[in-house]
Amino acid sequence: MPLFNVYPLYDVTPVSGKGVYVYDEKGSEYLDLYGGHAVISIGHAHPKYVEAITEQVSKLGFYSNAIQNPLQTELADKIEALSGCKDYELFLCNSGAEANENALKLASFKTGKSRVVAFKNGFHGRTSAAVAATDNKNIIAPINAQQKVTILELNDIDAVKTELEKGDVCAVIVEFIQGVGGLDQATAEFFEQVDALCKANNSMFIADEVQSGYGRSGKFFAFQHYNVTPDIISIAKGMGNGFPIGGILIHPDIEAKFGMLGTTFGGNHLACAAGLAVLNVIEEQKLIDNVNEMSDYFIKIAKTIPQLKNIKGRGLMLGLEFDFEVGELRKKLIYNHHIFTGGASNKKLLRILPPLTVRKEHVNMFFEALIEALNEVEITIA
Numbered sequence: 001m002p003l004f005n006v007y008p009l010y011d012v013t014p015v016s017g018k019g020v021y022v023y024d025e026k027g028s029e030y031l032d033l034y035g036g037h038a039v040i041s042i043g044h045a046h047p048k049y050v051e052a053i054t055e056q057v058s059k060l061g062f063y064s065n066a067i068q069n070p071l072q073t074e075l076a077d078k079i080e081a082l083s084g085c086k087d088y089e090l091f092l093c094n095s096g097a098e099a100n101e102n103a104l105k106l107a108s109f110k111t112g113k114s115r116v117v118a119f120k121n122g123f124h125g126r127t128s129a130a131v132a133a134t135d136n137k138n139i140i141a142p143i144n145a146q147q148k149v150t151i152l153e154l155n156d157i158d159a160v161k162t163e164l165e166k167g168d169v170c171a172v173i174v175e176f177i178q179g180v181g182g183l184d185q186a187t188a189e190f191f192e193q194v195d196a197l198c199k200a201n202n203s204m205f206i207a208d209e210v211q212s213g214y215g216r217s218g219k220f221f222a223f224q225h226y227n228v229t230p231d232i233i234s235i236a237k238g239m240g241n242g243f244p245i246g247g248i249l250i251h252p253d254i255e256a257k258f259g260m261l262g263t264t265f266g267g268n269h270l271a272c273a274a275g276l277a278v279l280n281v282i283e284e285q286k287l288i289d290n291v292n293e294m295s296d297y298f299i300k301i302a303k304t305i306p307q308l309k310n311i312k313g314r315g316l317m318l319g320l321e322f323d324f325e326v327g328e329l330r331k332k333l334i335y336n337h338h339i340f341t342g343g344a345s346n347k348k349l350l351r352i353l354p355p356l357t358v359r360k361e362h363v364n365m366f367f368e369a370l371i372e373a374l375n376e377v378e379i380t381i382a
């Protein structure tokens with residue numbers, strides 16, 4: 001049976017990984033500065049992660065949400081301790097889209113309203129309301145287009161005020177650092193005013209931390225760079241280091257009722273074991289300090305590259321903007337230099353989303369390769 005052909009693929013077949021490297025079937029080594037789309041947080045095949053998953057699956061991999069599962073409580077407590085988000089409650093699911101879907105659903109339950117405000121170039125996933133709140137018409141099917149969503153420009157606070165004061169908006173959903181869209185960030189003033197407007201108009205403020213969360217921004221959550229209190233925080237990607245797990249942190253003002261949300265697989269024993277191992281490693285290896293150190297180091301070197309027009313993002317969620325489309329450059333980096341990088345909706349942006357364990361030697365390897373690849377691209381174009 002052929003695979004449903006929805007992805008343009010690079011001709012590379014990773015079969016194993018270790019730390020910031022992956023290896024193909026011939027044993028060739030690739031430096032992974034893409035982290036499988038910001039997913040690999042503690043590095044490939046981290047021994048503590050492998051051990052925790054192996055031990056859990058040998059005992060009990062799964063049971064439904066109809067029984068006591070102390071691993072969920074342990075995970076919730078650990079997220080609270082590391083994030084500093086006191087008093088929130090945790091609902092567990094399996095992916096980023098599902099996290100946002102539940103966040104939007106909860107906002108609608110809480111407020112009794114149904115319109116969503118989202119932002120230009122935002123990406124929130126591919127399911128029903130999450131994709132409707134995503135600014136990409138190509139991925140919204142007619143069934144999704146039935147949702148009531150208003151897409152506004154980032155930083156246009158007057159527009160946000162106008163929409164929220166109409167009284168029918170259940171939620172404003174935002175990425176504090178845009179991922180797929182290309183690393184744009186609104187101003188602190190904007191985020192703080194949106195937070196205040198949500199509170200004044202009984203709309204839920206949803207922080208989509210699916211990509212920017214779990215330390216990638218240099219704080220546990222990207223919204224913590226600002227003075228805001230989201231009602232709901234969506235998490236996924238780095239949370240499981242590749243194990244499918246997502247969740248939402250829910251402010252206690254939103255009261256839980258039986259049946260409001262639910263899932264078969266979400267919060268299963270194996271997923272919790274993976275999630276706990278990730279948090280333990282982030283803590284023990286002080287990975288958020290490493291993010292800040294490596295980010296500064298990366299940006300310092302990036303500033304010396306003459307072809308570079310702009311450096312975007314924060315922490316280890318960075319974008320290098322050129323004045324040409326980077327598709328060819330990414331191919332040169334993969335095929336000639338064995339380095340994975342990411343693209344964005346902004347075709348001139350090279351995205352850097354490495355495991356949070358990346359070290360200076362890897363950053364140096366990248367820039368040496370980038371300088372060579374930039375020359376190779378010029379030769380190709382000529």
Ligand SMILES: Cc1ncc(COP(=O)(O)O)c(C=O)c1O
Nearest residue numbers: 095096097123124125179210211
């Ligand atoms: C900010 C953001 N939200 C949501 C999603 C959707 O996550 P998933 O692909 O796990 O459904 C993504 C995925 O790239 C994302 O970057």
